[in-house]
Amino acid sequence: MKDLENGKMSGHSNWPEWVYVGVVIALLCYVGAEAWNIERIVEHVPADAEVIQVIGQQWLWTFEHEDGTKEIGELHVEKGKAYKFEITSKDVIHSFNIHDYVVLLDAVPGKINTVWFSPTDAGEFPIQCREYCGLIHYNMRATLIVEDKGA
Amino acid sequence: MVLELQKPRPIWQIMFSTHHTDVGLLYLITSLAFMFMGGALALILRLELFAPGTQIIADSMTYNRIFTVHGTTLIFLFILPSASAFGNYLVPIMVRYKDMAYPKLNAVAFWMIPPAGALIWLGFADFTWYAYPTYSVISAPGPAADMWIFGLKILGVSSVLGAINFVVTILKCKHPDLPLSKLPLLAWSYLASSLIILVAIPTFAAALLMLLTDRLGATGFFNPLMGGDPIAYQHLFWFTFHPEVYVLVIPAIGFMYEIFPRFSRKPIFSHSSGVFAFVLLTIVGFASWAHHMYATGMSFTEKTVFMVGTLAAVPASAMHTFNFLATMWGGRIKFATPIMWAVGGIALFFSAGAGGVVNSAMPLDFITHDSYWVVGHFHLFVMGTILFGTVGFIYYMFPYVTGRMYNEMWGKVHFILSFVGTVMVFFTQHILGLFGMPRRVYDYPPFPEWVQMNIIISIGAFIIGISMAIFLANLIYSSAKGKPANMDDPFGLGGKYYFPYQAKNPHH
Amino acid sequence: MKAIIGLGLVLGLLVILPAAQYVLAAGDEAGEYLDRRVEIWGLFYRLMIVAFTIGTVVSGTIVWLVLRFRESNPKAKPTEYEGSGEW
Numbered sequence: 044m045k046d047l048e049n050g051k052m053s054g055h056s057n058w059p060e061w062v063y064v065g066v067v068i069a070l071l072c073y074v075g076a077e078a079w080n081i082e083r084i085v086e087h088v089p090a091d092a093e094v095i096q097v098i099g100q101q102w103l104w105t106f107e108h109e110d111g112t113k114e115i116g117e118l119h120v121e122k123g124k125a126y127k128f129e130i131t132s133k134d135v136i137h138s139f140n141i142h143d144y145v146v147l148l149d150a151v152p153g154k155i156n157t158v159w160f161s162p163t164d165a166g167e168f169p170i171q172c173r174e175y176c177g178l179i180h181y182n183m184r185a186t187l188i189v190e191d192k193g194a
Numbered sequence: 195m196v197l198e199l200q201k202p203r204p205i206w207q208i209m210f211s212t213h214h215t216d217v218g219l220l221y222l223i224t225s226l227a228f229m230f231m232g233g234a235l236a237l238i239l240r241l242e243l244f245a246p247g248t249q250i251i252a253d254s255m256t257y258n259r260i261f262t263v264h265g266t267t268l269i270f271l272f273i274l275p276s277a278s279a280f281g282n283y284l285v286p287i288m289v290r291y292k293d294m295a296y297p298k299l300n301a302v303a304f305w306m307i308p309p310a311g312a313l314i315w316l317g318f319a320d321f322t323w324y325a326y327p328t329y330s331v332i333s334a335p336g337p338a339a340d341m342w343i344f345g346l347k348i349l350g351v352s353s354v355l356g357a358i359n360f361v362v363t364i365l366k367c368k369h370p371d372l373p374l375s376k377l378p379l380l381a382w383s384y385l386a387s388s389l390i391i392l393v394a395i396p397t398f399a400a401a402l403l404m405l406l407t408d409r410l411g412a413t414g415f416f417n418p419l420m421g422g423d424p425i426a427y428q429h430l431f432w433f434t435f436h437p438e439v440y441v442l443v444i445p446a447i448g449f450m451y452e453i454f455p456r457f458s459r460k461p462i463f464s465h466s467s468g469v470f471a472f473v474l475l476t477i478v479g480f481a482s483w484a485h486h487m488y489a490t491g492m493s494f495t496e497k498t499v500f501m502v503g504t505l506a507a508v509p510a511s512a513m514h515t516f517n518f519l520a521t522m523w524g525g526r527i528k529f530a531t532p533i534m535w536a537v538g539g540i541a542l543f544f545s546a547g548a549g550g551v552v553n554s555a556m557p558l559d560f561i562t563h564d565s566y567w568v569v570g571h572f573h574l575f576v577m578g579t580i581l582f583g584t585v586g587f588i589y590y591m592f593p594y595v596t597g598r599m600y601n602e603m604w605g606k607v608h609f610i611l612s613f614v615g616t617v618m619v620f621f622t623q624h625i626l627g628l629f630g631m632p633r634r635v636y637d638y639p640p641f642p643e644w645v646q647m648n649i650i651i652s653i654g655a656f657i658i659g660i661s662m663a664i665f666l667a668n669l670i671y672s673s674a675k676g677k678p679a680n681m682d683d684p685f686g687l688g689g690k691y692y693f694p695y696q697a698k699n700p701h702h
Numbered sequence: 703m704k705a706i707i708g709l710g711l712v713l714g715l716l717v718i719l720p721a722a723q724y725v726l727a728a729g730d731e732a733g734e735y736l737d738r739r740v741e742i743w744g745l746f747y748r749l750m751i752v753a754f755t756i757g758t759v760v761s762g763t764i765v766w767l768v769l770r771f772r773e774s775n776p777k778a779k780p781t782e783y784e785g786s787g788e789w
Contacts, residue, residue, distance in 0.1 A: 059520075060464065060467065060513070060516055060520070063512070063516050064509055064512065064513065064516075067508065067509050067512045068509060070752060070756070071505040071508055071509070071551065073752070074505065074551055074552075074554070074555055074749060074752070075501060075502060075505050075554075075555075077555065077745055077748065077749070078501060078554070078555030078556050078557060078558070078745065079498055079501070079556075081555075081557045081741050081742065081744075081745045082494060082497065082498075082556045082557045083494065084736060084741060085557055085560075085736065085738055085741055085742065086494055087736075089735055101333070125735050134328065134332065134333065135327075135328045135329035135332065135333050136326060136327075136328060136329065136424055138489060138563070138564060140630075140632070142561075142630035143630075143739075144738065144739060145560045145561055145738045145739050145742045145743070146560070146738070147489055147559070147560045147561075147563055148489055148491060149489050149490045149491060151424060151425060151490065151491065152328055152418045152419075152424065153418025153419075153422075153423065153424070154418075154423075154425070154491060156490075156491035157491075160738055161735035161736070161737070161738075163737055169630075169639070171630070171632055172632070173489075173563060173564040173565070173632050174326075174489075174564055175258075175321070175322050175326070175329065175564075175633075175634040176329055176333075177258075177320075177329060177333050177334075178254055178255055178258075179254065180254075180258075180634065180635065181254055181632075181634075181635035181636045181637050181638070182637070184639075458771070458781075459780070459781045459783060459784055460781040460782075460783050461783065515760070519763060519764065519767060522767045522768070522771055523767060523771065524771070524781065525771050525781055526771065526773050526778050526779065526780055526781055526784070527768070527771050527772050527773060528773050529768070529772055529773075537764065537768060540764065541760075541761060541764055544757065544760050544761075545757065548753040548756065548757060549753075551749075551753070552746070552749050552750070552753060555745060555749060557741070557742045557745055558742065558745060558746055558749070560738070560742055561742060561743070561746065688784055
């Protein structure tokens with residue numbers, strides 16, 4: 044590295060810097076390609092996904108199943124089935140989040156956002172709001188209840 | 195020196211001055227005052243979050259107001275003005291001119307900051323520093339919200355006026371014998387950040403105006419009930435504020451470009467790489483804004499475009515890191531306080547950037563969006579890189595401004611405590627975010643992992659708080675009673691000039 | 703320079719192709735849906751491995767530089783710029 048110190052104050056950089064930048068760019072290409080691929084496969088909604096409407100409002104979550112059943116603060120789903128959430132808000136922007144199932148999408152008034160998932164474990168999982176929405180944002184919670192088939 | 199406390203100048207002489215060193219001092223004192231005030235708010239928040247349940251903040255609305263003012267203050271009233279402070283001091287010297295291009299405008303730009311700060315602090319809005327509609331339009335209580343809007347409007351104008359001054363001073367007032375390519379990298383950092391400000395700020399100025407008229411009910415730009423789109427605000431906001439985060443970091447990198455070569459006793463490894471990296475970041479920084487909006491329901495193609503734009507900006511930062519490390523290589527480094535802060539800052543800059551690359555991967559947003567991961571990530575930039583670079587530079591400039599030396603041992607103690615505290619707080623917050631804790635929450639359910647991590651984070655925050663108290667004491671005591679510095683070489687580096695520019699500038 | 707970007711793109715493709723094969727083969731019927739958690743956290747862990755590897759290299763370099771080139775190191779010698787006093 045001695046030659047780097049001699050008189051290379053301004054002007055072009057030497058090969059170590061080029062190699063370094065090349066490695067950085069290659070890594071970034073890898074990150075970009077991986078991310079693009081995973082997003083693509085994750086966004087592919089199965090055709091037979093059952094629709095659940097999710098309505099956020101200050102400061103609670105309401106759910107409407109395809110058959111007209113409404114639930115407030117709780118959402119019952121069946122293990123192994125695919126569900127498509129159609130998410131909107133009645134007032135301000137909220138964000139629908141089931142952290143344990145990596146479901147997260149904003150509930151925007153005047154818009155319907157869609158995300159799908161398929162629960163593979165039975166049990167109870169927290170639902171929380173992930174966009175500041177005022178006084179009770181910190182406690183705008185609900186519960187996802189995943190039941191075994193036929194329950 | 196401008197702050198000779200044992201023989202103080204009349205205060206009105208400084209307050210009414212338009213000379214760049216006086217305006218710089220005013221910016222510096224104001225920004226430091228706001229730094230301590232904003233930091234104190236953080237300590238209050240961390241005390242509340244120490245455990246589930248209510249600790250010292252009685253209700254969530256107060257909590258919401260505190261974090262809003264914390265963020266707003268530290269970004270707009272500390273980081274930006276402290277950059278302007280040193281820019282004012284050094285840019286005219288670096289371009290070998292007698293003052294800024296427009297000295298009176300310079301003073302005007304400064305004097306807009308105290309009233310804007312007053313509006314923000316007297317209002318104490320609660321809608322986060324983003325002020326997203328529709329909450330900020332239909333739900334956020336006034337007059338706090340409106341005062342915040344006016345305060346930020348004024349700060350935007352102040353920024354733009356300052357930016358105009360820097361650009362004209364650097365491009366038009368520089369000495370004819372000084373080519374742009376030989377301009378010090380710190381001056382380049384002011385040119386780059388000022389150009390970004392000029393392009394980015396007007397968008398937010400428009401958004402603020404639209405937010406205000408929406409709040410007044412006169413318009414429905416962002417209100418779906420009136421045919422508007424709240425997401426439009428987010429595009430306008432982030433079009434300004436993503437480049438704005440580069441405005442925040444670029445001067446801090448510039449400070450490191452002063453500190454590393456001087457304390458390593460050799461020139462910067464590649465001046466032209468530094469220039470190239472600043473210019474690249476200035477341009478590419480505009481291509482990534484909607485990575486903040488991955489969760490709003492954008493299409494796959496939109497998200498991909500912004501991911502690519504985000505990743506494209508990384509090589510520029512990587513080049514700066516390489517430059518600093520290559521500068522240290524082969525040097526004979528005196529590890530005084532300023533370079534300790536700079537080295538710590540670069541280490542944290544890398545970790546912040548690595549987290550940023552991970553963030554740009556769209557699917558990972560489903561895990562991390564609006565969680566403590568994000569809080570940890572951006573604080574590694576604003577605290578770990580920007581504050582570390584700025585504080586290091588404050589120590590470096592201390593003899594220049596006051597003619598005295600700060601206490602070296604306490605400066606090092608400050609660094610060690612801050613570094614330990616920063617890692618404890620912000621690295622842990624990344625993990626807390628992975629466990630799902632949302633940001634901007636007054637309280638949280640007692641999940642054991644959340645409870646344990648919040649304790650660690652709060653303790654780390656108080657370690658930082660103690661270190662900042664030490665800093666304040668060092669600053670005040672040493673300004674008044676510190677040992678007089680050898681103005682040719684206060685750090686004993688052996689160079690002939692503390693500021694090489696000084697000796698070649700006939701006006702100083 | 704172009705060669706390096708090209709290399710990067712090729713590497714990226716080499717990653718996508720095996721993954722794409724897996725996905726095209728994945729079922730779309732009941733009981734065989736993709737598990738978001740597995741995909742997304744899998745991506746996260748892969749990127750973390752990259753980040754921590756680079757992090758170790760960078761931090762290790764910084765620690766080595768700081769120790770080797772500090773003025774109190776017995777091997778420390780003045781830089782060639784110290785003679786003229788200007789750098």
